[in-house]
Amino acid sequence: MQGRGEHNEDARRCRLAVNRKLLITAAWLPLGLAIAPTAHAADDGPADVAASGEEADGTIVVTATKRAASLEDVPVAVSVASGEAIARAQIRDLKDLTSLVPSLSMQQLQSPANVNIYIRGFGNGANNSGIEPSVGVFVDGVYRSRTAAQIADLPDVEQVEVLRGPQSTLFGKNASAGVISIITRLPQFTPGADLEASYGNYNAQVFKGLVTGPLTDTLAVSVAAGRNRRDGFIVDPDSGQRSNGRNRWFMRGQALWQPGDDLSLRVIGDYGLIDEVCCAPVNVQSSAATQAVLAVGGKVNAPDAIYADQAWWNFDSTNRIANYGFSGQLDYKASRFKLTAISAWRRLTSATNQDSDFTSGQMLARNAQDLTLSTFTEELRLATDLPGPFNALAGVYYFNETLDQRNAIAFGRDMRAYANLLVQGASAGALSVPLLEQVLGGLDGNPARYAGRFFASGQGSNERYRLRNEAFSAFFQGDFKLGGALTLTAGAAFTSDTKRYAIAGTTTDAFAGVDLDGRAYAPFRQQLLAAAGFRARGVNPQSPAAIAAFAQADPQGYAAVLGRAAANANNPAANPLGALRRLQLFPPYVDVPNAVEPGRTHDQRLTWTARATVMLNRHVHAYASVATGFKASSINLSRDSRPFPADQAALEAAGLAQVNQTYATRFAGPERTTVYELGLKAQWGLATANIAVFQQTISGFQSNVFTGTGFALVNAGKERVRGVEVETVLRPAPGLTLSGSATWLDPLYQDFTMSAVGDLSGRRPAGIPALSFTLAGQYEHRLGRTARLFLRADFHHESPVITEEGLPGFLDLGTAAAIAASAQYKRRIDEVNAALGLAQGARIEFTLWARNLTNNRTLTKVFDSVAQPLAISGYTNQPRTYGASVRYRF
Template sequence: MLCAATTPVYAFAQDAAPAGEPAAASDVDYGNDIIVTASKRSQTLQDTPIAVSVTSAADIQNSAIRDLIDLQSAVPSLRVSQLQSSANTNFIIRGFGNGANNAGIEPSVGVFIDGVYRSRSAAQIGDLPNLERVEVLRGPQSTLFGKNASAGVISIVTQKPQFDFGGSAEVSYGNYDAITAKASITGPISETIAFSLAGNFNRRDGYAQDLNLDTDVNDRNRWGVRGQLLFEPTDALSIRLIGDYDKIDENCCIAGNVIAGPTIGITNALVGGPSVDANNPFSYNVYNNFLSSNEIENYGGSAQIDYDLGNLALTSITAYRKVQADTNQDSDFTSADLIGEKSDKVGIDTFTQEIRLTSDFDGPVNFLLGGYYFHEKVKQQSAIKFGDDFRDYGNALIQGASGGLLNVGVLEGALGAPSGSFFKVGTGLDEAYRMKNTAWSIFGTVDFEVTDRLTLSAGANYTQDRKRFSTDVVSSDAFSKVNLDAGAYAPFRNQLLFQGGVAAGVGQALGLNRAATAAEVNAFAGANPVAFGGIATAAQTNANNNQNNPAANPLNPLKAFQFLPDFFNLPNAFEPNRTRDNDLAWSLRAAYEVTDTVNVYATYATGFKASSVNLSRESRPLAADLAAIVAAGQATPNLTSGTRFATPEESEVYEIGLKGQWSVAALNLAVFKQSIKGFQSNVFNGTGFELVNAEKQSTFGIEFDGSVRPVQGLNLTLAVTYLDPKYDKFTNSSFGDISGTMPAGIPELTMAVGGTYTHEFAGGTRAIFHADYHYESPVQIVEGLNGFPPSVAQSLKREVNQLNASFTLALTNGLEVGVWGRNLTNAKYLTTVFPAVAQSGSVSGYPNQPRTYGVTGRFKF
């Protein structure tokens, strides 16, 4: 957390450090003396006029932070949530963020590892060996990073190879048979070449139980290797080569039943017992009919060249990344075999090139000038198929919706479909999507020292972004292909109108307050033939008058069960299949050194994120394009409007800040008003994701963090974030006009408080005790739920109270042993909730991780 870093850092991932400068120091507390590269220059945190939180390697080690999900417990302005697979993690800074669950959406929060942009969210930090620090930059960062990030940046920095031989090894064992191991070695190959080689292994049994499959789920199984070479042939030239490969093969992610709707009775009947744990969403007891799988490969390489030209420094970073994810999930989250397959195979190839020229003149003017190129290809193959139980499930739904008048077999006969074709096992959607994204930008900043204490800065970033995409989605769902309004079915609809009118009339005559059953109708007709004749005549007249009235179509309730209709694919003659975006983002900043220990700054900055593409089964023509398609007679059955893509995000922030550094304390304060026009909202509706733009979302906020060292060896930290977010205007959300409301999932108050006490014994042995507490005030988890009144979503709240602690004994021979625990109070809450898949009236949710603890042994040499 900001000001809580316990290890001063002197090696920079994005700026070459002078030869011979140490890579790390001791565990003494230095507060704002920590060196960061948030501004693309090596500066102390005190002198960096940017809202940035820094979590050092020591903090990560003491807090047992294993991945970016855990990092939020140290950075209050950051929120991270795990979604339906190990490859889907959503990052939110100051209440802004998106990008998970849809390969066509770049995140609003950019993740960089050693200066290389990671375009998708399957990024780990705890398994990265030789991690040096994590910088979280808050607010738009367009003028410092060539790849625009409209909400903020997470910059992960690892240590460079060293010319002194050394290394480390670490093994940890915890509950759920968790085993993590890391090892690294570094040293010289020659006087001008150094290397480092590292590997990691992370395995854990599942912390949840699948009571239907009788096995644990939500396990962890991942490993990786990483190698580096550092060439320093002269004092002026440094070349850093990095290659890495990591693999994930695990079962993830469970969803508990939050609200048990009327369909639960059907699924219970289908399996002859409980199909969900309907009483306790936090029990970590789930029911599935097959294990979900996540196989993810992530690999790539980069080359960073730093050349010292005296008063100028030239940096080039070239990188190629490949992510291959193959996932399959029992996405109905019941033990009934409703969804037999929900698979996604996604391949992402990314090439980036960045060049920067940075000045270091003695005069009042200095500058940074850069260019950035980004090229990416996305290929995705997906499928969603009906399972063995879906035909019986669909039959029950249709019977319930028609008051018992209809079933699947009757519909197949009446609509001319082959027997057994509706909801047939193995039918559904086969999906293929492609997207190519090319972007380039020119960016830079100029700093002008008006006086020794006052510096004015201006920056700009001009970006061009081009995306081209296509779809090839084929439906084999026979029922969804039927146009229930078609004229060919008019006689059948007329018959149903008549039958329904008779049943309603008899029910009214009998005072039942419902439609009469077939047996009740027959009995009434026999006992009251005259009255029955009148009811039948009225029913027939009503049926004749309404046989062509779409609103009176008795098959209308069945349209909700046409889950997977035919797709209207791109490219086509009516819609564009490309986006072209241009933007000029800019910033102005004034930084003033009030005293040698207090700095203040004021910033205005804009940011930009290009159009995002809806690469999902909810990708539908825009309303204007749909009208043209219908007019041309090219519409597929049940085609509705939606969004193929969302237009760009344009952000701006007004911010003032104060940074103070004293001998025993440090503090940082930021007050800001940040907004995004065109925020790209991505919401699950029960069968797919709807991508739409909010006209404007804004947040007023106050961020404070500080540290104090009241006695030798004790460092106390406090970080607090207050946010007041709202949708200034959001008229076309998935839940209607929600303008003026508070965005879901963004707590008003977030706090991280911690303490680290280090005691050194005679002889040099040290004992280190650390504890930290993370709090988030109660907040509505989701903006709305399709099919539910607003009050249901408003009743679903999340409050976070998490306690973490560790104790480490560091011996003088480089050996360390310790114990650690996360979420020690076993606090339980839901991270995300969503409508249950194809189960109207039910809600599912992802629970947080339970208490974990373990022991660690570490050796450094």
């Protein structure tokens, strides 16, 4: 298949050359096309369906710089997971890759559509559809702009490349922290297939496969499909329902037209569906609000049973996420130039409904979101292959995206009783919901105005968000070789990004529409202040006789109590009703655009990279580089999207400010990244070693923190992380491969005064372990002429780390005390994965596998419990899973 099986010269270098005859006669495509039989010797291997990206001498070929090259020759920090390693490690989706790449970490939150991806400790993008991730994910060169479009199963992957640091001069969109590049297998001009079935605990069933072959001498096609289902590992003890399971499938079809070595066209169409009940958090810390939940009949786990895999809910949290699209890549080579054009259209629909009070009580009856996202991208680039010392790559990139999102949240039947208990607790029994309705309505002139309306079932909020994003970038990178040892690289990219957004919301939350600071309620506030003053002096405010006796015995003290109450009746800072503001969950909105806020951002930036690479000898080379990165503004598309404080005066002058108007952010400005890096790469045949030392600074990092009712999106002033990365591979004996990779990070908030939990300047960011490493080994042993036994194991460690830097629920404690209080929720990871397999020839493979073999349990994320002041919830990691699989290839 040499020549025909490869669609261009660069791709040919990426494939393992196979020059074997076929054993089989098959009708291999679902289309029913017959393939003529061909025979070969019985001990020959299968056709090269995998196209592994690894040369016969073990060299790994990557396309990190948009050119095919050996991993050891690419002067950038990049890790590679081959398709074979992914299959043998039983890696199902991107989240599992963290066990192979220590610099990469991921956190799944309340939905399969919400996963934060981090490289070198930094990343964002989940929970707020207006935020594009700082880590860009590309599949076959096509950008996936949201995490819901990125988390997919990996049945037909050739390899995954993880590039650390900004990649703005080669990738067209938002790669300020790094890039994950997923490369799927090319259609082959030799018929073949790769089929696998797996069964494991929790009734896990995985079926996936790929079939490929030619339709004509110049046209090859492939069809890949996968099905992944598993029962949930978290159980509701009352109903027996399960959460955190798997139920997803996808298909991908490809066609490769190659009329000659100088021209190829690759067309891809794919469709994936996730339809799962996920994700149930557990109660980590109780509060008075938790006791109120229990009092109205709700149930939550005790904090000492976090890892019992039990939680309570009153309806399933459903997630239906469809992700599909088409792309085409044209490669044309003329003389010393290669032209590549990639066009893609994608669509994402996500419909979720979550039991967001995370209890068996029905404080919330629904929290539903419907999201539709459509993107069109176009990339055109030209690469040279000149005989002289200079070569370059230049290109342009266009991105167009539209987003439409609707949210609806509503109180349930238990909310009124629950809120009544919280009101009583906050007022030491002096107030209740019915009393508030009666008194506040009476002061408004109608005692029945609020009767039965506060926290009534069905009240809530409805929102609609729309976003249009149009971006353009032009990029250039050139290499100049000075002699045979030194190469200088320089690159630049100009990016222009425009976003237009609209936010509209309506609220039916009657209590949230009451201005507790309103002047009409001054007599009531004065009465409450006086009662508190009498109580502080040991006088029962409910007893007129006791008050009269106090007035006679201490007339000055009596006058002081009344005077203080009168003086503070209209002081918001002393408002005795102030503690109830936490229960005003869905206040009115200021819609955007409006006369003050145009609903538009425009950012443009020139980013650049400079690098020097030195060949120290034929085995070792070193590099030094400086690179900058950029990510445009992100929009706060959540119910906590509030006007900027700077717009307050203008909004009030225009009459646009609402009752209980608060001010925060509509959007976070751009992220700007600078990385200084020194690297060393060595290849000695039986051993390789890669070392990178770096300092990365991010100005304006877009921090998105959940506050218990919504999301605070703000820019951190400046974050810095210093680090060292080491990757080694050793092949000390035939069949034995040992590898190790480690990352040490020293992060710091240099300036973050406006965080959701106070001033974090000078503190270590949460969630970034100081040390993470993976040790892995694989051994293959021949049994007879064709059978092989293989054993693979890896150990992944992350040092203890605080998962949140002072939860917003601890704000009353002050920043330092809040961080100390949240330190008890540290996460430490020590996971062991293993596989034992038997291969019969190159066709059949049986494997026993286990992930998280030692059942290491951790909290992956903690957050303020929804509408439960000072209570904390959290998500736990996946317990031990194990099973068996069979794989058949020809």
